[in-house]
Amino acid sequence: LITRLARRSAITCALGGAALIAAAAEPVRSPRDVVRHHIEAMLAHDAAALVDDYADDAVMVLSSGVFSGKEQIRQLFARGATRRTAPTDDQAVFTITRVDGDVVIEEWSRRAADGATLRGTDVLVVHAGRIVFHATQPAAQVPAPAPAQR
Amino acid sequence: MKQARTLVCAAALLTASLGGAHHSYALFDSSKTVTISGTAAKFDWTNPHLFIWVYVPDRSQKSGYELYAFESGSLVVMARDGWDRNTIRPGEKLTVEYFPLKDGRHGGSLIQVTHSDGRIHRGDPYGQQVIEQLRAKALGK
Numbered sequence A: 001l002i003t004r005l006a007r008r009s010a011i012t013c014a015l016g017g018a019a020l021i022a023a024a025a026e027p028v029r030s031p032r033d034v035v036r037h038h039i040e041a042m043l044a045h046d047a048a049a050l051v052d053d054y055a056d057d058a059v060m061v062l063s064s065g066v067f068s069g070k071e072q073i074r075q076l077f078a079r080g081a082t083r084r085t086a087p088t089d090d091q092a093v094f095t096i097t098r099v100d101g102d103v104v105i106e107e108w109s110r111r112a113a114d115g116a117t118l119r120g121t122d123v124l125v126v127h128a129g130r131i132v133f134h135a136t137q138p139a140a141q142v143p144a145p146a147p148a149q150r
Numbered sequence B: 001m002k003q004a005r006t007l008v009c010a011a012a013l014l015t016a017s018l019g020g021a022h023h024s025y026a027l028f029d030s031s032k033t034v035t036i037s038g039t040a041a042k043f044d045w046t047n048p049h050l051f052i053w054v055y056v057p058d059r060s061q062k063s064g065y066e067l068y069a070f071e072s073g074s075l076v077v078m079a080r081d082g083w084d085r086n087t088i089r090p091g092e093k094l095t096v097e098y099f100p101l102k103d104g105r106h107g108g109s110l111i112q113v114t115h116s117d118g119r120i121h122r123g124d125p126y127g128q129q130v131i132e133q134l135r136a137k138a139l140g141k
Helices: A004-024 A031-043 A047-052 A070-077 A081-085 B004-017 B075-080 B125-138
Strands: A054-062 A065-068 A093-100 A105-112 A117-127 A131-140 B034-044 B053-058 B063-072 B093-100 B107-115 B119-124
Touching: A031 A093, A031 A117, A031 A131, A047 A070, A054 A070, A070 B063, A081 B119, A105 B107, A117 B034, A131 B063, B034 B063, B053 B093, B093 B125, B107 B125
Parallel strands: A054 A131, A131 B034, B063 B107
Antiparallel strands: A054 A065, A093 A105, A105 A117, A117 A131, B034 B053, B034 B093, B053 B063, B093 B107, B107 B119
16 A cells, blocks of 8 residues: 555656646746737737737727727737738838836837838736737828829 | 726726717716826827826736726817827826726826926816815815
8 A cells, every 4th residue: 555655646746747847848928028929920910829918808908999808809800900910011010119027118110001101109018928908009190102202 | 907897998988978078077086186107008199088098007916007097188178288199108107196086996087197207297177277276275275
């Protein structure tokens, strides 16, 4: 019996250790890494990866409204929030300009199909490797240059 | 986070309810003021009222932050007081004094916002009148 108990303890310890090692192998992503991944997903038009970056109870504040929870955010992306990086948008630029603890500020610009340049700033809060708050602030639109200037 | 969700719904309702009316203060407790500091998340330079969204550190929250929403006057009124669409920069540190929402949700009617460089932008004139009355009362005038 003692041998059996000892063997079971050894197995339990081994399994526990393996779980710990697995956990250690996947460290929580830093706020900068999360936003960097988010930008990559945006550029890759990967809606699933975009949604996966959010916490289950994340809140997203856009000019079009406030979206609460991963499911609403998923629907938002499904409805075309990724149009920011639509195929015509070959000059999209996303830049992480500042990281202040859990708060990440990201500036972006894109060229719309009509040639106008859109710019904006996103402010995100990242906790435990997931985006918990995400607000988007579009800046004024720069119209497309006149045909003679192109 | 749950409170944030409630707040954002409240903010949406607030905006909708005030859409066709003049600024109503019925939702706010103008007998007291609250001051918070945080990071500007978004600035809605829109009619009928401008809105400022602020991430405020809050250790009681799982995420460590709470989302606050503040409203003030119409663009015409605020522009007269020196505001424009660039007055609040997303990501900047702010200190906000406001009349809180009566129901305890996070946010309220803006009295003034102080930028990290010390500049101050005041909320709409009605709020300034109320705050003057409160100060006079406190001084026993």
